[in-house]
Amino acid sequence: MSPAVPERALRELGRTEGGTDALGLLVRDQHTRRLILLRALLDAAADAPAAVRPTTAAAGPREHWALLEAADRADRAAVRTVLLHPLTGPWAQRCLRGLTSPAPTPELAADLAHFGALAAAAAIRARLPFSARLTAPAGPLVLPTLGALRTGRGAPSPLDITLADSRVTVRQAGAAPVVLEADGDGPRSEDPRWLPVLTLPPLRDGAPPVHLDDLDPYRVAAPGPQRHGLSAATGPDPAERAAWARLWALTGPALAAGGPHRPAEAAALLRCLVPLRPPPGSAPSGDGPAQCSATRREAFGAVLSSKPATAALLASTLVHELQHTKLAALSALVPLHHEDATPRHFAPWRSDLRPFDGLLQGAYSHLALADYWQRLALGAERLSRRDLAWAEHARCREQVGAVLPVLAGSGALTREGRVLVNEMIAVYHRLADSPPPAGHRARAEAYVRTARMIWRQRNGT
Incomplete structure (x- = not known):
């Protein structure tokens, strides 16, 4: 096992969790890299x-x-x-x-x-x-x-x-x-x-505040997000800021409903929210089911997102995107695999061919979502909220199950990558201990089958 990442930390991260030591390790490494980058910039300016x-x-x-x-x-x-x-x-x-x-x-x-x-x-x-x-x-x-x-x-x-x-x-x-x-x-x-800048209060006592940054000229890649399904960044707007602040006030409790580790990881990792415009399919106000979000490897600690309709959806967005943040930071510390970057794999959450690393990233984030929504479903008192949570859980778990065999069967996983994937498999099976209602599971299975069929038609495979 790599001395850079203790096995205990690696196993915690493989479960899409991470205690204080594991998350602190990722944060310190990323901060060191940032300071080295700034020094390299100064030297490049001189030379x-x-x-x-x-x-x-x-x-x-x-x-x-x-x-x-x-x-x-x-x-x-x-x-x-x-x-x-x-x-x-x-x-x-x-x-x-x-x-x-x-x-x-x-x-x-x-x-x-x-x-x-x-x-x-x-x-x-x-x-x-x-x-x-x-x-x-x-x-x-x-x-x-x-x-x-x-x-x-x-x-x-x-x-x-x-x-x-x-x-x-x-x-x-x-x-x-x-x-x-x-x-x-x-x-x-x-x-x-x-x-x-609008400063949002910390998600838990003792954590730093979070900036809602709708000003910084580098918040998206010029001339705007070029990634799958993303909309452009918003500019400063008092009504939008007020709406984000109201939503944020409810997000801490919504995160905590998914387990105490969720607000803990958000408090350790999240420093900046970059608001995006509503994606196509949204109402002009941004309300509705359509939403887009992303992270940027070079912007450790930032989450880019259009405004979700509810605090639970914003919390799930943070859960989703912060897994990408964790896995990208872990991959910078230690290689997890030696697969090439050729897009070739099916992922139920995308219609295009995915490289192995994209498959690993997506499975990791969707596994965390399956865990989050299951915890919400088990703790929900209102039937409508419980029904929505079970539907989301069933879909995410079924999506992960469709790609785990590819990850587990790769001969290019490093020792650290193998530990990570094995922990992911253990979580996937643990989630079955509290299964969703049969109807939700059947619909999730049909969803993944349809996604696979469309993917094959579109990609000729």
């Missing part, structure tokens, strides 16, 4: 040829890094909130790709300018007095984890930002200064040009 580096009147990466280091000395925890913010990852990776590209990339100038905004946000969180010149983008200037400033400019332009006596002042030529009062909850201002 990039002049033809690649954009010219700007604002400070450069070295100055931004110096401000980060000073803020880190003042309050390391505050600075890590910014550096380890999930959406800092996609920015850093895109910036690094641009700096190591053989030719200038169109977005590199804006990406490097964002480094200054990130450093300023870190200094503000650390309460470090500073002055810096930033480049405001064509759109709003986003200070990660804090908010955005509407600059009113149609093209990038310089601005000066200072923090003194707990007051942040932003000055831009041709506009009145914007003054923000920096307090423990982030900068506040009555100026309509300032829009703070």
